[in-house]
Amino acid sequence: MSKKSRRIVGAVILGVIVGLVATACGGGSSSDGAEVKWAFSLPTSWDPVTSRTGNDINTISLAYASLTRLDAEGNVEPSLAESWKYNGDGTAVTFTLRDGLTFSDGTALDAQAVKAFFDRGKTQDDSFLRDQLAGVAEVSADSATDVTLHLTDADYQIPYLVAGRTGAIASPTAAADPQKLSVWPVGAGPFTITDFVAEDHAYFEKNPNYWDADNIHIDHFELSVAPDPATLVAGVQSGSIDFATLPALQSKEAEAAGLDVTVKPSLAANDVSINLNKAPFDNPKVVEAFRYAFDRQAFVDVITNGLGSTTSQPFPDGYLAFNPEIEKLWNYNPDKASRL
Incomplete structure (x- = not known):
């Protein structure tokens, strides 16, 4: 029986979300009557029961x-x-x-x-x-x-x-x-859907019957699929997008363009995976050695412009399931990796 592929536990966590907000953008204000255009992603299903992520x-x-x-x-x-x-x-x-x-x-x-x-x-x-x-x-x-x-x-x-x-x-x-x-949500949330085109956009209006409607100061909300990252900065500059998640490597470009860039911790964790079916990773000692030989901090610094943080588990610091004891395992130690 062949071994299954296994991931290195929480090799890297990208602990940032870089958001773009157009300076002096009318849609981004908190006053009543505001319109917000968010470039992000559409859900796998609008039914919470069949939503997959x-x-x-x-x-x-x-x-x-x-x-x-x-x-x-x-x-x-x-x-x-x-x-x-x-x-x-x-x-x-x-x-x-x-x-x-x-x-x-x-x-x-x-x-x-x-x-x-x-x-x-x-x-x-x-x-x-x-x-x-x-x-x-x-x-x-x-x-x-x-x-x-x-x-x-x-x-x-x-x-x-x-x-x-x-x-x-x-x-x-x-x-x-x-x-x-699954394609037309019916809930009791802050907004009600008015238009939906799969893989493109969903438009919403404020729900006056929402239990906390007094604290919702947006009347019209446009959710769209985020365009190619290379065009996001231009989209915010033009006003076609009010805010979006931007890859960390483009944060300096956004700042240079005069946009407000906000860096926030994220609950999203990325990892590096290995295939236990292929040599040399079919040897448990090699797998263990790789855990110590892999410089997580250097890796995350490269792919996030130094904005991310590392972890040895699928959860970031501050999350309910985060275990600080796990962070003491598999520190970068190339000498120990060589001995293994």
Whole structure:
């Protein structure tokens, strides 16, 4: 039996997102009536149940709100659910929804709707939420606003789990046609979709019925597929794009063009992979030696203009799953690599 290819654990993390914002761009203002044009990417599906990547939360959250959300420090706080409470042994958590919530299609967002969403996430054939919901044995709608997740084991991370796409509740009425929902989102988020062209763009208008609408100061939101990186700077300069994610190597070009460049930590991690089926990496000692011989910092400095940071795991510092003990493993040590 041949060995499977294996990745070197977290060889490099690109810990930056370089955003471009046009100076004095009217669309980028926070005043009511603003229009924003964001060049990024479209989700793999507009249905949170069939969305295939965690990165999709950046875009599906335009149309959907989750049961909870994370604040700027990564702490969980209320969203669709105004509160939650665990039972005594941590095997059940009851979320209490805000009164009067509705989806953009007019369907009531009540406990039954939340139960229907999680049930679909656990049972729909093409669901990508099954793994995340594996620890949920059953969901019950206890009242119009109370919904309980009954767990197979104690799990106090559920409020964090439902802050992302796992808790981005979709309309059960719209879910009756999953294929349509995958291309036309129906949620209770800050915006409602008005136009969608696959692999090109999605346009949104502010949702006046969003529970936190008072804090949304954008009336029109245009999401488009990011053009070739070589044209991004020109796109922002021309006003056709208000902001976008730019490869780190182009950050100096953007600054030279007089644009505002913001560098922020990212939860995205890149790695270097090896193939264990091919010599010399079919030798475990060679694999271990390579871990010490590979200069992660030099590599990340080259590909990110020195803006990135290194890691030995798939998670950046500050993320919930980050383990500082792992960072003590496999430091750059060419002498040790030679001895191995």
